[in-house]
Amino acid sequence: MIIAIDGPAASGKGTLARKLAARFGLPHLDTGLLYRATARALLDADQPLDNAAAAVAAARGLALTEFEEQRLRGREMGEAASVVAAIPAVRETLVEAQRRFARRIGGAVLDGRDIGTVICPEADAKIFVTASPQMRAQRRALELARSGEDVSFNEVLADILRRDERDSSRAVAPLRAAPDAALLDTTALDIAGAFTAALALVEAAR
Numbered sequence: 001m002i003i004a005i006d007g008p009a010a011s012g013k014g015t016l017a018r019k020l021a022a023r024f025g026l027p028h029l030d031t032g033l034l035y036r037a038t039a040r041a042l043l044d045a046d047q048p049l050d051n052a053a054a055a056v057a058a059a060r061g062l063a064l065t066e067f068e069e070q071r072l073r074g075r076e077m078g079e080a081a082s083v084v085a086a087i088p089a090v091r092e093t094l095v096e097a098q099r100r101f102a103r104r105i106g107g108a109v110l111d112g113r114d115i116g117t118v119i120c121p122e123a124d125a126k127i128f129v130t131a132s133p134q135m136r137a138q139r140r141a142l143e144l145a146r147s148g149e150d151v152s153f154n155e156v157l158a159d160i161l162r163r164d165e166r167d168s169s170r171a172v173a174p175l176r177a178a179p180d181a182a183l184l185d186t187t188a189l190d191i192a193g194a195f196t197a198a199l200a201l202v203e204a205a206r
């Protein structure tokens, strides 16, 4: 069973993907980490984020890069990731590894922006997770505060809106719900409520 979870920044898709993976005993790939790691490698090498050749080389080298998740999670890296994610050759470089992960025996859960549309159009269950920008900013600000990044609500909201706009308007694999995806709005739901709803959608799609 392949479960595809897409949605904008801080919609709750990562949490839901993790919990679904645990529930069904499936491996989980947070595909945003691939773009974040690519951006990190470029910044570490003092390369501009829009250098397509260097970005492709960084994406190809990911398997060799040490994956230090805490260096990828911060606010800046989300923004940098969305810049490199708009480079078509970078996306092309990362497609195959994501598809290989999805095709593991028994299935997998992948979350990102283009899983249901581009990476796994054949997924058994597709959920597009949304929430109001205000609620997403509130959640993200809390998360950042917990990890020691003190950012105001307004700054986080501006980040989120800018990232949504860049991710939705790029030419290749823009942020978009697949026509056959179920929509899940988590604005008024807590984690338990969102998980119950997501589980019901997956069960219905199996």
Ligand code: C5P
Residues within 6 Å of the ligand: 009, 010, 031, 032, 033, 035, 036, 078, 081, 082, 083, 085, 086, 111, 112, 113, 114, 115, 163, 167
């Ligand atoms: O999900 P996360 O916030 O970690 O993603 C960081 C950025 O990576 C996104 O804003 C988006 O530009 C890019 N991304 C993407 N396609 C995916 C996953 C992430 O373009 N499947």
